[in-house]
Amino acid sequence: MATHTLTHYQILDLDPTATQTEIKQAYRRLAKEFHPDSNRATASHEKISRINAAYEVLGDPQRRRSYDQQLRYLEAGLSEAELRSRRQRTEEAQAQYRKQREAEQNADQQLKLWLKLHTSVNRLLNQIIRPLKSQINELAADPFDxxxxxxxxxxxxxxxxxxxxxQQTFRSLPNPPSAANAAANLYYCLNQLSDGIDELSYFTYNYDDHHLRNGRELFRIAEGLRREAQAAVREIPR
Incomplete structure (x- = not known):
């Protein structure tokens, strides 16, 4: 855009502070006056083309804001090259911002899904761990019954x-970085429970109290890890 050419505002005979309603009214008035099919003495293909081009920009609020910024740069004495450079930097910054926002939104969505996963896994863990004490107490009445x-x-x-x-639920979704600590505790909790169930199963085969003690201890460790996972979840920024 060279400084000696008419601005879109000048083409529409408007002040740069014109409202969108005023822009629309000016366009309609000039289009009627200069339209080639109007059979008027003022009809002009060239003028109507410039009027249409001006309205395409000023009639769109977003394009108008960008155009107004270009005018300010030109009034500040910037060259076309400088203007293009600034425009390019602005577009790159906007693209980077959009990319960052999309990444943040994706991360937020991933975290929400993982937190639902954690709730499901935690519910299953409770169903495993909590009944152990009462189950052992019942069996203790007579292990040989x-x-x-x-x-x-x-x-x-x-x-x-x-x-x-x-385990299947836990593996169904990778944990987001912010949930790494909670995920690690859940992972070790699942492993401890797996070993604990095996130890308790060995006890049912040979009645060796060593396996019963090991199983109870592994369940105790798993419960501690489950609680640590819950605490880590509460510390995740949302």
Missing amino acids: DELMKNFQTYLEECQELLAKA
């Missing part, structure tokens, strides 16, 4: 099924 042992074995089978669901 077939009915009591069968009930305990049924509980362990249910634990295996619940653990498999928890």
Whole structure:
């Protein structure tokens, strides 16, 4: 845009402070006056082309803001090259901002999905860990009673099924960086429970209290890791 050419405002005979309504009114008036099909003495293809071009810019609020900025640069004495350079930097900055916002929105969505995953896994873990004490107390009445042992074995089978669901759910979605600490605690919790269930299962085969103690200790460690995962989740910025 050279400084000696008419601005879009001058073409539409408007002040740069004109409202959008005033711009539309000016365009309609001039289009009627200079339209080639009007059969008027003022009809002109060249003028109507410039009028249309001016209105295409000024009639669009976003394009008008960009055009107004160009005018300010030119009034400040910037060359066309400087103007293009500034425009390019502005566009690059805007593109970078949009890219950053999209990344942030994607990260927010990923975190929301992972937090739902954590809630599901935590619910499954509770169903495994919490009944252990009462199950062992019931079995302690007589570990050699077939009915009591069968009930305990049924509980362990249910634990295996619940653990498999928890592991599958946990692996279904990668954790976002902000949830790394919570995810690590959940991972180790699942591993401890897997080993704990195995130890308790060994006990049902040989009645060796060593396996029972190991199983209880592994469940205790898993519960601690589950609580640490919950605490880490509460610390995640949202």
